Amino acid sequence: MSEVFSARTVDTAAEATEGSDLARARDGDDAAFTRLVAPLRRELHAHCYRMLGSTHDADDALQDALLRAWRGLARFEGRSSLRSWLYTVATHTCLDTVERRGRRALPIDLGPSSDRAVLGDTPLNDVAWLGPYPDAGLAGGLAGPEARYEQREAVELAFVAALQHLPGNQRAALLLFEVLGFSVAEIATTMDTSTASVNSALQRARTIVAEKVPSRTQQQTLREIDDARLREIVAGFSAALESGDADALVALLTEDVTWSMPPLAHWYHGLEAVTDFAVRVPLTGCGSWRHAPTGANGQPAVGCYLWNDDAGAYLAWSVNVLTLRGEHVAEITSFVGPDYFTPFGLPASLP
Template sequence: MTVDFTALAERHRAELHAHCYRMLGSVHDADDAVQDTLVRAWRGVDGLTDPAAARAWLYRIATNVCLTELTRRKSRVLPHDFSPAAERGTPPGAPVAETVWIEPYPDADVAPGRAGPEASYDRLESVELAFVAALQHLAPQQRAALILREVLGFSARETAELLDTTVASVNSAVQRARAAVAKRVPDRSQQATLRALGDTALQELIERYVDAWERCDVDAFTALLVEDASFAMPPLRTWYAPRDVIAEWAREFSLNGAWRWRTRLVRANGQPALAFYAWDDAAAGYLPFALNVLTLRDGLVSDVTAFIVRSTEPADPEAYVRYPEQAMDARQGGLFARFGLPDTLPADA
């Protein structure tokens, strides 16, 4: 039977991409892994005699591609796992030149619902920042086994076949991975938190958060944070916690009046996210600065992960550290475009 490979690839491309993102923690690495997967699949498609087995066959290839990639490099992390929180009064500092950071993932690229009846995680739960970060701490085989079983809903037998191992080994790997992940993720997922909060309360929280930043009101901003909140800014290793330390940092560096901010609301990793634009005199407009992914708890913001996308200066050059352009991850420049965001906002935005 002849397989329409183009149709097959397009039918599964999005879910394969999300799978590779969970495995690798990087949108760009997932791009490369999916491309490699589809090239290998195209070369071997004549051996696919049962169309019903196509999905498992593609996942086998994609998983092996990711496992091979993981032998070549370290797992990606968030700043919380890279270094301790900054001491009080520490300036933001320079970026880490090495590409080590987990990247944000657009909700628009994730199919809704569960992948199968045996899946333990909703697909959006399985790309939440805390979950993806926890996955990166697992051994690659454990990571693959957990994702195949609990996210994608493959049976233990199917997972064993995909990983060329035994059912007993899969069950053992999943049990260990489950326990390890549970230690690193909150008791309640962001999906459950958002459902409990409700759309109206979420909208009000976001509006207050945006208003505080656009007015450079430190007290209003920090009033929206839980007491043990954190604020991280990859590719910088520096991150701040708890709330009173964040307030000092914001007052000195980001909400000191030297910056003019505008925002656009998006969704990333199953969580609300704000695209921050900073005023640029030369451009006479607002240019992309950072994508802030918000983690919520108890009706407030518990963690902010601000993925910085460019180097810039405020009106007062001494008010903030200028990031060395050569140390930035050049691929971050396309982050806003990935989320369908404009590359500039007009002066009257």
């Protein structure tokens, strides 16, 4: 009984503090506003990433959304929670970005796979590429009872990539309903439309996502692999690249494995094509590698570092996100570029 009373006391105190900070923020106290939004920043940032497919765009969108919220706080009448209102502001901010920039892509969206290694492949810098999301940025969130996707499932690469094939309004409706647990009526209010329009958007969005997302999520797969075995798989992948051991690498892969490397357009499908690429490029054609384990999009990942003679160090090269099927690697997505390392808290170089 005392524990229940204590919890109620804490909740009441928190509500009083929030109410006090809200009043202060409305009077122009930016420190009070910062305190109000601080507990929600991580989940709002993840929402912006799901909408936009880029941590950089999510950074910008969240900053813009919070600025809009700060300037428009007087319009918040308290008929919904502050969290719901902030999601409304963030969603509209993301929709503005989607309208300006369009969707983000992976190499698989641009054309067929290559049967053999393409040497001297050059980056396509005019394409808006999907990017990885650091697991450290994920928060549990406060999804409502109708939410179907877990918070980590909702940042898996396959799901975020599928979202990019949806128009902005369908993307927003699906995320608000299936990930965050907003009701259809709440979404209609958020998006200034009718419940019929929301239901129609949800139906179309579900159809497209179901066609593109595997029925089995990575979270379901990972729950069946104990942590020690998962570390072995990641360590084996890294060791095979570092030692140039093609046989060890192939032993980790599925027969229908894919390997893509945005911003490079060419990608590879099937064990023969992936092996040819691996042998001719990372295993023998690039130089010496080192790796650091990390987590991205709720999936195992490694930061890959390539030796640079001029620097006398291993420099950040790519963040490789691994998609597993059973205890084998079914997809390797190598996000090439040192800029990806900072959000993961990975160093720019290794000695």
